Amino acid sequence: MKPPSPPSPAEPACQDPPAQPRRRFSLRIEPWQRNLYIIILAQLIGILGFSLAVPFLPFYLEELGASGFEELAFWVGFINSAGPIVMALASPVWGAVADRYGRKPMLVRAFVGGGVVMILMALAQTVPQLATLRIIQGALSGSVTAATVLVATCVPPEQRGYALGLLQSAIFAGHSLGPMLGGTAGGLWGYRVPFVGAGVLLMIAGLVVTLLVHETFERPAPRPRQRFSLKALRGARMDPMVVTMLVLMMMNRLSTSVTLPMLPLYVQTLVATEQQASTATGWISGATSLANAIAAVAVGKAADRLGRRRVLLACLGLAAVGYMPQMLTTTPLQLLLLRAITGFAGGGLVPVSSAILAERAPEGRHGAIYGLSSSLTSAGRAVGPVIGTVAVTQWGLGSVFPITGVMLALVTAYVAMATRGMERRMATERVEG
Numbered sequence: 001m002k003p004p005s006p007p008s009p010a011e012p013a014c015q016d017p018p019a020q021p022r023r024r025f026s027l028r029i030e031p032w033q034r035n036l037y038i039i040i041l042a043q044l045i046g047i048l049g050f051s052l053a054v055p056f057l058p059f060y061l062e063e064l065g066a067s068g069f070e071e072l073a074f075w076v077g078f079i080n081s082a083g084p085i086v087m088a089l090a091s092p093v094w095g096a097v098a099d100r101y102g103r104k105p106m107l108v109r110a111f112v113g114g115g116v117v118m119i120l121m122a123l124a125q126t127v128p129q130l131a132t133l134r135i136i137q138g139a140l141s142g143s144v145t146a147a148t149v150l151v152a153t154c155v156p157p158e159q160r161g162y163a164l165g166l167l168q169s170a171i172f173a174g175h176s177l178g179p180m181l182g183g184t185a186g187g188l189w190g191y192r193v194p195f196v197g198a199g200v201l202l203m204i205a206g207l208v209v210t211l212l213v214h215e216t217f218e219r220p221a222p223r224p225r226q227r228f229s230l231k232a233l234r235g236a237r238m239d240p241m242v243v244t245m246l247v248l249m250m251m252n253r254l255s256t257s258v259t260l261p262m263l264p265l266y267v268q269t270l271v272a273t274e275q276q277a278s279t280a281t282g283w284i285s286g287a288t289s290l291a292n293a294i295a296a297v298a299v300g301k302a303a304d305r306l307g308r309r310r311v312l313l314a315c316l317g318l319a320a321v322g323y324m325p326q327m328l329t330t331t332p333l334q335l336l337l338l339r340a341i342t343g344f345a346g347g348g349l350v351p352v353s354s355a356i357l358a359e360r361a362p363e364g365r366h367g368a369i370y371g372l373s374s375s376l377t378s379a380g381r382a383v384g385p386v387i388g389t390v391a392v393t394q395w396g397l398g399s400v401f402p403i404t405g406v407m408l409a410l411v412t413a414y415v416a417m418a419t420r421g422m423e424r425r426m427a428t429e430r431v432e433g
Contacts (some may be wrong), residue, residue: 050141081386107209112202183285253384258388309419317409318345320406327402357373
């Protein structure tokens with residue numbers, strides 16, 4: 001009897017069905033490339049849809065009946081905190097479902113679920129209805145994580161860096177275009193129209209993934225159930241550099257979340273009408289995201305040449321200094337320029353800190369470390385709006401900017417002390433290793 005042939009090497013989980021003898025397309029692209037480009041297109045459309053409502057959410061709350069500055073500030077903070085909290089709680093559940101039924105259904109779920117909720121938001125009649133829908137959205141959405149996992153499993157291992165870089169570029173592009181288009185549309189046609197447009201875009205993204213992305217998924221064999229917990233990290237002998245980067249990532253997300261929900265209300269004090277505020281906020285948010293995207297590419301390369309610690313501290317210091325004068329701006333253009341500076345600085349922090357974390361994470365503990373990183377950044381995203389709400393009710397809208405600047409200045413000092421001698425130690429370890 002002929003012995004069975006050895007199993008073939010693991011193939012990407014996301015690919016076309018087996019190739020036919022005759023090619024359907026003359027373009028010479030691999031199946032994984034075709035799927036990658038489709039996922040990137042869908043994610044660009046989806047992120048654009050999710051970010052359409054960013055510039056005018058406080059004004060929509062006023063339209064739904066939120067009266068008085070303190071009540072409005074409370075609801076802005078609550079809505080911007082509730083979604084991330086629920087998303088953080090739901091993510092492990094969806095992750096378990098993905099491991100059992102496949103990654104593609106999770107991306108479709110995020111797009112279609114988010115699209116349905118967006119359309120329902122356009123029909124909301126009261127503030128509590130909108131807040132409830134925001135909580136539901138947090139439970140159903142999460143396309144960035146779903147797309148990242150799907151891309152990571154559908155491309156060859158040696159192409160993952162390239163593929164995830166393209167995906168991140170699409171996310172940045174969506175965050176840049178969405179607020180600009182949404183703010184302009186809200187100013188021209190009212191605040192309900194962009195919600196409908198967002199829902200349609202998300203439905204299209206879900207349809208694109210459903211029809212055009214092919215995933216070959218095999219359910220893994222049952223294994224002992226494991227839960228993520230801090231206890232699982234005790235044996236990792238956490239590198240102080242890992243701890244420093246985790247704190248930095250959390251504070252970077254927290255500082256952004258302190259100011260972002262209150263930005264439309266502050267812009268309203270700089271212009272004559274609410275419609276102008278919606279449009280101006282869209283362009284300011286878009287410019288910030290664009291600067292963020294540029295920095296993610298440029299600063300990452302500069303760090304390899306100039307040293308990660310030096311670039312990390314430069315970005316932190318620039319962000320801290322850039323936030324301080326934002327409370328003194330008198331025109332939207334002034335605010336846009338300063339927000340672009342802080343956006344560039346914040347965008348530079350992400351690739352540098354991620355590179356250090358990837359290099360210093362203990363062998364075999366990457367999953368636990370990245371799970372902890374995701375939880376901490378979600379916590380920062382949830383706590384930030386609460387701090388912003390307290391600040392504006394006590395000291396006024398402009399107070400969120402210097403508070404954020406002081407927070408980042410303290411983080412700069414902490415990182416400077418914690419990373420002293422970092423590059424020398426890392427170079428020595430590479431030589432010894």
